[in-house]
Amino acid sequence: MEGHPAKVGWPFTQRLELLRSTGYVTQHADSKDRRRRLVGLTDEGHAFLAHVTASQTTWLAHAIEYALDDGERGDLAAATTLIERIAATESLPTGGDTR
Structure with a gap:
């Protein structure tokens, strides 16, 4: 848009x-x-969403490459793994149970 x-x-x-x-x-x-x-x-909406997603992905990849050093990129990769694991959690205990 x-x-x-x-x-x-x-x-x-x-x-x-x-x-x-x-x-x-x-x-x-x-x-x-x-x-x-x-x-x-609509088909146009799907195409627009794909375009925006690709643009954002490209921007983020360049930003990570430019703004972070090798160690920070490793830290980001580790954090991404943890965030993906959290996102994949289907249910959490209720109450004060922290493990």
């Missing part, structure tokens, strides 16, 4: 309307519940 800088504080409905008007999403009423609206990505 070039030409549309991120607007902090934009209500969700305005963001959704921008995405709809640019052709990135479709929106229609739920046939089972008229209070609900169903939103989906």
